[in-house]
Amino acid sequence: MISEQDFIASNYSSIETATFECSAPSNIALVKYWGKKENQIPANPSISFTLNNCKTITKVNFTKKESKDNFSFDLLFEGKSKDDFKPKIQKFFERIEVYCPYLKEYHIVIDTENTFPHSSGIASSASGMAALAMNVMCLEKEINSNLSEDLFYKKASFLARLGSGSACRSIKGEVVAWGKNKTIKESSDLFGVEFNDIHQNFKNYQDTILLVDKGEKQVSSTVGHDLMFGHPYAEKRFEQAHDNLAKITKNLTEGNVEEFIKIVESEALTLHAMMMTSMPYFILMKPNTLEIINRIWKFRSENNIPVCFTLDAGANVHVLYPENVSVKVLQFIQDELVDFCQNGQYICDQIGNGAESK
Ligand SMILES: Nc1ncnc2c1ncn2[C@@H]1O[C@H](COP(=O)(O)OP(=O)(O)OP(=O)(O)O)[C@@H](O)[C@H]1O
Numbered sequence: 001m002i003s004e005q006d007f008i009a010s011n012y013s014s015i016e017t018a019t020f021e022c023s024a025p026s027n028i029a030l031v032k033y034w035g036k037k038e039n040q041i042p043a044n045p046s047i048s049f050t051l052n053n054c055k056t057i058t059k060v061n062f063t064k065k066e067s068k069d070n071f072s073f074d075l076l077f078e079g080k081s082k083d084d085f086k087p088k089i090q091k092f093f094e095r096i097e098v099y100c101p102y103l104k105e106y107h108i109v110i111d112t113e114n115t116f117p118h119s120s121g122i123a124s125s126a127s128g129m130a131a132l133a134m135n136v137m138c139l140e141k142e143i144n145s146n147l148s149e150d151l152f153y154k155k156a157s158f159l160a161r162l163g164s165g166s167a168c169r170s171i172k173g174e175v176v177a178w179g180k181n182k183t184i185k186e187s188s189d190l191f192g193v194e195f196n197d198i199h200q201n202f203k204n205y206q207d208t209i210l211l212v213d214k215g216e217k218q219v220s221s222t223v224g225h226d227l228m229f230g231h232p233y234a235e236k237r238f239e240q241a242h243d244n245l246a247k248i249t250k251n252l253t254e255g256n257v258e259e260f261i262k263i264v265e266s267e268a269l270t271l272h273a274m275m276m277t278s279m280p281y282f283i284l285m286k287p288n289t290l291e292i293i294n295r296i297w298k299f300r301s302e303n304n305i306p307v308c309f310t311l312d313a314g315a316n317v318h319v320l321y322p323e324n325v326s327v328k329v330l331q332f333i334q335d336e337l338v339d340f341c342q343n344g345q346y347i348c349d350q351i352g353n354g355a356e357s358k
Pocket residue numbers: 056057084085086088089112113114117118119120121122123124125126127128129132220221222312313314
């Protein structure tokens with residue numbers, strides 16, 4: 001059993017300068033992580049599809065510096081400096097310091113871009129932190145040639161989690177679970193694990209993300225998690241997530257798309273119900289979000305096509321469906337749903353394989 005101690009780097013050399021480039025996709029949770037304990041430990045287990053096209057591409061240069069007293073880094077986001085992204089990265093470095101003590105020896109230049117809008121509920125914090133964690137691990141591999149591939153990826157997920165919880169599910173694909181649970185025996189609160197026992201019906205599963213509102217949302221996920229402390233329904237919700245994880249993994253293995261849909265949609269609505277019933281309460285759905293959900297339900301019942309929706313902590317709708325109904329669903333999206341998207345925008349994505357280093 002791997003423990004936190006195993007993630008503390010001890011035998012490493014040093015290098016004058018090195019540059020790496022890594023990409024990491026976003027992910028969409030099927031069973032949602034909502035609520036956390038100290039040190040980014042989730043209050044309940046979650047499971048997600050790793051995406052393919054929605055991703056962050058991050059280049060990092062590490063150059064040896066004189067002083068080892070502080071973290072020193074510059075950040076370029078889509079070619080420009082971006083001060084409002086810096087506090088999350090500073091916090092990330094502080095949280096991972098004990099596991100990556102070598103980091104303070106370097107000046108770090110981060111040059112990053114996303115293929116999709118950030119801060120609007122498409123988990124840019126997940127892809128962003130996963131891509132950064134991968135770059136840190138590339139440096140660690142460079143200065144410690146004994147690092148095994150298994151530890152490289154587990155530690156990348158472990159570090160990513162300390163940047164943003166859901167980011168730990170973006171290192172691997174195609175389906176990743178995070179949070180200790182009885183169903184997946186190798187599951188851990190510390191990092192994400194692949195769930196590989198997937199039926200053919202879920203291969204190349206599609207996710208078309210309807211951009212209902214591209215603006216930055218009023219409440220960040222981090223603030224939302226905190227509101228689960230003292231939430232009147234918290235304990236029941238955490239129990240439900242365990243049950244839903246057990247049910248959805250069975251559905252994924254058996255290829256039961258109908259039952260899968262029930263869990264996925266219920267999880268999305270429960271997530272938003274938790275937001276609506278916290279104190280302070282808030283609503284992240286927009287009228288067009290509801291309009292889209294109702295139309296998906298009508299289309300599904302009238303055409304017997306297994307298409308469903310899920311939501312993250314935002315107004316945008318993820319439309320999930322098997323690859324073999326793509327043509328019909330995309331036609332439906334064009335005909336009926338595009339009008340509810342901001343500037344008619346949507347992103348076609350599908351299940352993917354996780355982070356990569358160049
Ligand atoms: N490429 C990137 N590199 C580093 N950090 C990023 C990058 N893209 C986004 N971020 C960080 O993620 C934050 C956005 O995260 P936030 O949780 O508010 O929204 P989100 O991730 O898009 O949606 P969700 O609620 O689904 O997680 C940004 O403010 C920034 O700190």
